[in-house]
Amino acid sequence: MDPRLFKAIKYGTPVVLVALAAWIIWAPPARVGYAPEQPIAYSHAKHAGEYGIDCQYCHTGVTTGKKAGVPSMNTCMNCHVSVGYGKPGVEKLKKFYEKKQPLEWVRIHNLPDHVRFPHAPHIKQLLKDGQPTKTACTPCHGDVANMKVVEQVQSLNMGFCVNCHKDYRNDAEYKNHGVNINCNTCHY
Numbered sequence: 001m002d003p004r005l006f007k008a009i010k011y012g013t014p015v016v017l018v019a020l021a022a023w024i025i026w027a028p029p030a031r032v033g034y035a036p037e038q039p040i041a042y043s044h045a046k047h048a049g050e051y052g053i054d055c056q057y058c059h060t061g062v063t064t065g066k067k068a069g070v071p072s073m074n075t076c077m078n079c080h081v082s083v084g085y086g087k088p089g090v091e092k093l094k095k096f097y098e099k100k101q102p103l104e105w106v107r108i109h110n111l112p113d114h115v116r117f118p119h120a121p122h123i124k125q126l127l128k129d130g131q132p133t134k135t136a137c138t139p140c141h142g143d144v145a146n147m148k149v150v151e152q153v154q155s156l157n158m159g160f161c162v163n164c165h166k167d168y169r170n171d172a173e174y175k176n177h178g179v180n181i182n183c184n185t186c187h188y
């Protein structure tokens with residue numbers, strides 16, 4: 001091999017690898033601020049904020065399963081058969097409902113398929129006794145109860161996840177030291 005080429009590979013490769021690793025861990029927060037328009041102008045600020053409806057009323061899986069889930073129209077119609085008559089958004093909702101046409105909410109937070117993220121164990125640890133459910137959501141989703149349109153506020157990149165896991169691991173008050181930063185905790 002040409003010695004100059006050999007030198008270039010010898011010194012070049014580590015630089016490239018370090019840059020690649022840095023990119024993976026601190027991937028630019030491309031989705032921060034992502035707040036797509038939804039098929040119906042549903043407002044968290046109105047429902048979860050002003051009317052104080054608990055997050056779990058609609059996101060039923062959040063304390064029990066992997067996915068928080070998004071409610072079906074039936075959940076909306078529990079109230080909207082009789083509430084909000086004449087409001088454009090509510091009338092639109094009823095049209096979808098009558099036509100049995102599913103509402104296709106645009107997904108906002110979305111991890112790649114190789115990452116494992118279960119909600120329930122997080123909420124179990126983050127929700128302090130006597131606090132409302134929403135306090136356990138803010139570290140990752142921000143103050144959704146005050147958002148008219150949901151917006152992603154955290155990068156949700158690998159560094160974000162690992163940092164909090166490290167904090168918990170080092171926290172003397174955190175009794176369950178099950179939290180860890182092994183690759184296979186979060187990767188399939």
Ligand code: HEC
Nearest residue numbers: 047048053054055058105107108109134137141144145150
């Ligand atoms: C009355 C039902 C209802 C309540 C109560 C509710 N949500 Fe939602 N939530 C929805 C619907 C519908 C969507 C999908 C449309 C949208 O993004 O606005 C959604 C979307 C979300 C998303 C974005 C999901 C994605 O696509 O990534 C987050 C995060 C969220 N809600 C958190 C919360 C939190 C935190 C609370 C409590 C403070 C809460 N929600 C209360 C109905 C509800």
Ligand code: HEC
Nearest residue numbers: 040041042053071075076078079083084085087089090093
């Ligand atoms: C627990 C009761 C309840 C549930 C469940 C509920 N809403 Fe509402 N919603 C209300 C109330 C109360 C209002 C205010 C009505 C008014 O001002 O006349 C409202 C208002 C609205 C409005 C009009 C906002 C405006 O001021 O223009 C829309 C659109 C709406 N809701 C959509 C939804 C959707 C979509 C769902 C399901 C994801 C849902 N709601 C679930 C109680 C509820």
Ligand code: HEC
Nearest residue numbers: 055059062067068069109110111117122133136137140156
């Ligand atoms: C430790 C961070 C974290 C906390 C705390 C958290 N979430 Fe999430 N949430 C995420 C991530 C990451 C995703 C995307 C998951 C994916 O793509 O697989 C997500 C997705 C969602 C979604 C989209 C639908 C779904 O189930 O994937 C909703 C709705 C949601 N979260 C609601 C909530 C609510 C409500 C709370 C509080 C009770 C909460 N989250 C607490 C990180 C968190």
Ligand code: HEC
Nearest residue numbers: 116117121122125139156161164165168176178179185186
């Ligand atoms: C705000 C702090 C915090 C953030 C941010 C966070 N985690 Fe965690 N995570 C925890 C804690 C605390 C536990 C331990 C839960 C327990 O004791 O069961 C945990 C546990 C886990 C587990 C193991 C759950 C089980 O028992 O099966 C996985 C997987 C995980 N986290 C993935 C993630 C991913 C992926 C992200 C980033 C999208 C993330 N976490 C962000 C605090 C956090």
Ligand code: HEC
Nearest residue numbers: 024027112115156157158161162165180181182183185186
């Ligand atoms: C606490 C959870 C967590 C742990 C522990 C973790 N990762 Fe990740 N990792 C993630 C998340 C979340 C992403 C997705 C980041 C994004 O989408 O920006 C990711 C992305 C990656 C990617 C990038 C893949 C791509 O799609 O670009 C690689 C490679 C990777 N991780 C390797 C590792 C290795 C190796 C370890 C162990 C040293 C590890 N991860 C430990 C959460 C974790």
